[in-house]
Amino acid sequence: MMQPVIIGGGLAGGSVATRLAQLGHAPVLLEREPGAHDKICGEFLSVEASRHLAAIGFDVARLGGARIDTMRLHVGGRTAEARLPFVATGITRRSLDAALLDHAAAAGAEIRRGISVRHIDEGRVVTAEGEIGRGPVILATGKHELRGEARDPAGTIADLIGFKQFFRTTPALSRALAGAVTVTAFDGGYAGLQCVEGGRLNLCLLVDRARFKGAGSWEALFAALVREPGLALLADAEPLLPRPLTIAAVPYGYLATPAAGDPIWRLGDQAAVIPSFCGDGMAMALHGGRLAADMLAAGAAPHHFQARLRRDVSRQVRLAIAVQRFAGTRAGRFALVAGLAAVPAALSALARWTRVETSAVARAGA
Ligand SMILES: Cc1cc2nc3c(=O)[nH]c(=O)nc-3n(C[C@H](O)[C@H](O)[C@H](O)COP(=O)(O)OP(=O)(O)OC[C@H]3O[C@@H](n4cnc5c(N)ncnc54)[C@H](O)[C@@H]3O)c2cc1C
Numbered sequence: 001m002m003q004p005v006i007i008g009g010g011l012a013g014g015s016v017a018t019r020l021a022q023l024g025h026a027p028v029l030l031e032r033e034p035g036a037h038d039k040i041c042g043e044f045l046s047v048e049a050s051r052h053l054a055a056i057g058f059d060v061a062r063l064g065g066a067r068i069d070t071m072r073l074h075v076g077g078r079t080a081e082a083r084l085p086f087v088a089t090g091i092t093r094r095s096l097d098a099a100l101l102d103h104a105a106a107a108g109a110e111i112r113r114g115i116s117v118r119h120i121d122e123g124r125v126v127t128a129e130g131e132i133g134r135g136p137v138i139l140a141t142g143k144h145e146l147r148g149e150a151r152d153p154a155g156t157i158a159d160l161i162g163f164k165q166f167f168r169t170t171p172a173l174s175r176a177l178a179g180a181v182t183v184t185a186f187d188g189g190y191a192g193l194q195c196v197e198g199g200r201l202n203l204c205l206l207v208d209r210a211r212f213k214g215a216g217s218w219e220a221l222f223a224a225l226v227r228e229p230g231l232a233l234l235a236d237a238e239p240l241l242p243r244p245l246t247i248a249a250v251p252y253g254y255l256a257t258p259a260a261g262d263p264i265w266r267l268g269d270q271a272a273v274i275p276s277f278c279g280d281g282m283a284m285a286l287h288g289g290r291l292a293a294d295m296l297a298a299g300a301a302p303h304h305f306q307a308r309l310r311r312d313v314s315r316q317v318r319l320a321i322a323v324q325r326f327a328g329t330r331a332g333r334f335a336l337v338a339g340l341a342a343v344p345a346a347l348s349a350l351a352r353w354t355r356v357e358t359s360a361v362a363r364a365g366a
Contacts, residue, residue: 001024001025001026002020002025002026002027002135002136002296002297003025003026003027003028003133003134003135004016004020004025004027004028004133004135004136004137004138004265004296005027005028005029005030005125005132005133005135005136005137005138006027006028006029006030006138006140007030007117007120007125007137007138007139007140007141007146008029008030008031008139008140008141008142008144008268009029009030009031009033009097009101009111009113009140010039010093010097010140010142010268010285011049011096011097011100011268011282011285011286011289012140012142012267012268012269012270012285012286012288012289013029013031013138013140013267013268013289014029014097014100014101014103014104014289015052015053015056015100015104015285015286015289015290015293016138016140016265016267016288016289016290016292016293017029017101017104017107017109017111018056018057018058018100018103018104018107018109018289019056019289019290019293019294020109020293020296020297021104021107021108021109022056022057022107022108023293023294023297025297026108026109026110027109027110027135027138028109028110028112028132028133029101029104029109029110029111029112030112030115030116030117030125030127030132031101031111031112031113031114031115032114032115032116032117033113033114034113034114035098035113036094036095036097036098037094038092038093038094038164038241038245039093039094039097039245040143040162040163040164040204040245040246040247041093041164041204041281041282042164042181042192042194042202042204042276042279043090043091043092043093043194043196043202043204044068044088044089044090044181044192044194044279045060045065045088045089045090045091045096045279045282045283046086046088046279046280046282046283046355047086047087047088048280048283048286048287048355048356048358048361048366049280049282049283049286050088050089051361051366052283052286052287052289052290052361052364052366053100053286054366055290055365055366056103056107056290057103057107058099058100058103060089060091060096061089063091063095063096063099063197064197064198065089065090065091065196065197066089066090066091066194066195066196066197067087067089067090067179068084068087068088068089068090068179068180068181068194068195069083069084069086069087069088069179070082070083070084070179070180070181071084071180071181071182071183071347071348071351072180072181072182072183072230073182073183073184073185073336073337073340073347074182074183074184074185074228074229074230074231074337075184075185075186075230075333075334075336075337076228076229076334077229078334078337078338078341079230079337079341080337080340080341080344080347081180081341081344081347082340082344082345082347082348082351083344083348084181084348084351085348085349085351085352088181088279090181090194090195090196090197090202091196091197092196092197092198092200092202095197101113112132115127115128115129115132116128117141117146118147119146119147119148119149120137120139120146120148120149120264123137123263125137136263136265136296136302137263137264137265138264138265138267138292138296139264139265139266139267139270140267140268140270140285140289141270142268142269142270142285143247143250143269149264149270151251151254151256151270151273152251152254153249153251153254155253156251156252156253156254156273157251157252157253157275157321157324157325158249158250158251158252159208159209159249160189160206160207160208160209160248160250160252161206161207161208161209161212161246161247161248162204162205162206162246162247162248162250162276163203163204163205163206163207163218163221163244163245163246164202164203164204164205164241164244164245164246165203165222165239165240165241165244165245166196166200166201166202166203166239166240166241167200167201167203167234167237167238167239167240168199168200168201168237168238168240169195169199169200169201170237172233173201173233173237174195176233177193177194177195177201177233178195180194181193181194181279182194182230183230183277184225184228184230184231185327185333185336185337186225186228187211187330188207188208188210188211188212189205189206189207189208189211190205190206190277190327191203191204191205191206191225191230191231192204192205192276192277192279193230193231193234200240201234201237203231203234204276205225206276207221218243218244250269250273251273252273252274252275252276252321252324253273253275253317253318253321254269254272254273255271255272255310255313255314255317256270256271256272256306256309256310257306257310258303258304258306258307258310259303259306260301260303261303262302262303262306263302264302265292265296265302265305265306266302266306267285267288267289267292267309268281268284268285268288268289269281269285271284271288271306271309271310272284272288272309272310272313272314272317273317274313274316274317274320274354275320275321275323275324277320277323277324278316278320278351278354278355280316280354280355280356283355283356283361284313284356286366287309287312287313287356287360287361287364287366288309290364290365290366291305291308291309291312291364292305292309294364294365295308312356312357312360312364313356316353316354316355316356319353319354320354323336323350323354
C-alpha cells in the first residue's frame with residue numbers, strides 16, 4: 001500500500017485522493033485553508049466534470065446547483081445564443097470542493113486542513129510542522145505556485161487580472177438568466193455571469209492590466225462594465241462579498257512538459273490552464289485526478305502520466321487560446337459574435353471542441 005502525499009485540496013487534489021483511497025492506498029492530502037472557502041472561478045461545471053465526479057461515487061446533484069443549458073455571447077449591443085450540447089451546473093466552489101474533500105475522507109484518504117506546504121526537497125514535502133510522508137508527491141496547488149516548482153509563463157497569456165463577486169438574485173435577474181451562462185466580451189477582457197445555488201449570481205471576469213490601470217479601482221471598473229449591454233442587468237444588484245476575490249498572473253495556455261526523471265505528479269492547473277471562458281478547467285482537473293490515480297496505482301512513471309494528460313487536453317487548450325487572442329481585438333470580437341449569431345450551431349460546436357473529448361473521458365474510466 002502506497003502513501004502518496006497530495007498538495008492542494010481543490011478538485012484535482014480531492015479527486016485523486018478519493019480514487020487512490022478507493023484503490024486501496026492511503027493518501028494524505030494537505031490543504032492550506034482551514035475550512036470551506038470561496039475561490040475565484042466562474043463555477044460553470046461541465047458535463048464531463050459531472051461524469052468524472054459520478055465515476056468516483058460523488059453525486060453533484062445533491063448540492064443543488066443551477067441547471068445551465070444555454071450559452072449567450074454579448075459583444076456591445078450584439079448577441080449570439082445557442083443551446084449547449086450538454087447540460088451543465090452552476091455550483092459554488094465553496095460547497096463543491098468541501099464536499100469532495102469529505103467524500104475523499106469517507107473513502108479513506110487522510111485530509112489535513114490548515115497545512116501550508118513550503119516546498120518539496122528531494123521528494124520530501126516540507127511544511128511548517130516538518131516533513132510529511134515518504135510516498136509519491138502529487139502537486140495540485142492549482143492557481144498557486146509552490147516555491148521551486150513555479151510554472152514557466154513563456155508563451156502564455158499571463159497579463160490578466162481576475163475578479164469574482166456574488167450578487168443576490170431577484171425574480172427579475174433569475175428570469176433574465178434562467179438556464180443560461182452569459183459571456184460578455186469587452187475592450188480588454190471578458191466576463192461570465194450565471195446563477196449558482198443559494199439564490200446567488202456569480203460574476204467572474206478577466207481584464208488586462210492596462211484596462212484595470214485605466215479604471216483605477218474595482219468600483220470604477222465595475223461602473224464602466226455595467227454600461228455594457230450584456231452586464232447592464234447588474235447595475236442595481238446587491239453584491240454579497242465585502243470585496244471581490246482577485247487573482248493575477250494565471251498562465252493561460254500553459255501545458256506542463258513531461259520530463260523523464262521528474263518525480264512529481266502535476267495535476268489540475270499545475271498541468272494545464274485553459275482560458276476561463278471555456279468553463280472546462282474543473283473537468284480537466286478531475287480528468288487528471290482520475291488518470292493520475294489509476295496510473296500511479298498501476299506503477300506508471302509520472303512523465304508517462306504527464307504525456308497522456310497532455311495528449312488529452314492540448315488541442316482544446318490551443319484552440320481556446322486562439323479564440324481568446326482573436327476575440328482580444330475589437331474587430332475579432334465583433335466578427336465572432338456576428339458569425340456565431342448567424343450560425344448558432346457554430347457556438348455549440350465551439351463549446352464542444354474546447355472540452356475534454358467524451359472518448360478521452362470514457363477511456364479514463366468515467
Ligand atoms: C477567473 C477564472 C474563472 C474560471 N471559471 C471556470 C469555470 O467557470 N468552469 C471551470 O470548469 N473552470 C473555471 N476556471 C478554472 C478552474 O477554476 C481551475 O481550472 C480549477 O480550479 C483547477 O483545480 P485545481 O484543483 O487544479 O486547483 P484549485 O481549485 O486552485 O485548488 C488548489 C488548492 O490548493 C491549495 N493550495 C495552494 N497552495 C498550497 C500549499 N502551498 N499548500 C497546501 N495547499 C495549497 C489551495 O488552497 C486550493 O484549495 C476558472 C479560472 C479562473 C482563474
